[in-house]
Amino acid sequence: MEKAVIVYWSGTGNTEIMADKIKEGLEESGYETNMLQVYEASVEAVLEYDKIAFGCPSMGIEELEEEEFEPFFEEIETQLTDKKIALFGSYGWGDGEWMEAWEERVANTGAILFEKGLIINSTPSTEEEDSCLEFGKRFAEF
Numbered sequence: 824m825e826k827a828v829i830v831y832w833s834g835t836g837n838t839e840i841m842a843d844k845i846k847e848g849l850e851e852s853g854y855e856t857n858m859l860q861v862y863e864a865s866v867e868a869v870l871e872y873d874k875i876a877f878g879c880p881s882m883g884i885e886e887l888e889e890e891e892f893e894p895f896f897e898e899i900e901t902q903l904t905d906k907k908i909a910l911f912g913s914y915g916w917g918d919g920e921w922m923e924a925w926e927e928r929v930a931n932t933g934a935i936l937f938e939k940g941l942i943i944n945s946t947p948s949t950e951e952e953d954s955c956l957e958f959g960k961r962f963a964e965f
């Protein structure tokens with residue numbers, strides 16, 4: 824069975840809901856999917872996968888969460904060449920600027936970025952949960 828990993832940070836659970844649905848989509852498409860909160864993930868273990876989804880909400884001022892997620896991502900981003908990467912996360916009052924910056928960062932690593940990062944305002948609605956599921960399914964096909 825093909826394998827994927829989801830690594831995420833979520834303070835109030837919105838990005839976690841997205842992660843759960845993306846996992847479901849990947850699994851429905853035949854991917855064995857390991858889902859890890861960033862604090863429990865090691866760079867070495869994550870790099871064993873060729874398909875990696877990263878999830879982090881917009882924090883700071885349009886930034887990745889700085890205590891756990893940013894340090895992890897900073898370490899792994901230099902080693903993502905040829906990996907297939909999906910990005911997702913929830914946001915609040917902004918316009919998704921953090922995701923645009925994050926996409927650009929991934930594009931500069933030599934990784935293969937899947938679509939545009941999936942962003943959802945606040946808590947996903949039922950329809951938005953479905954869009955996460957579909958995102959997971961498409962990522963499986965990618």
Ligand SMILES: Cc1cc2nc3c(=O)[nH]c(=O)nc-3n(C[C@H](O)[C@H](O)[C@H](O)COP(=O)(O)O)c2cc1C
Nearest residue numbers: 833834835836837838880883885913914915916917
């Ligand atoms: C400290 C802090 C900073 C935030 N900064 C932003 C921001 O710059 N732009 C934005 O759109 N939302 C911002 N938000 C809102 C969160 O992105 C939003 O509440 C999101 O749904 C949280 O996702 P989570 O439940 O996965 O933690 C911020 C929230 C907190 C607590």
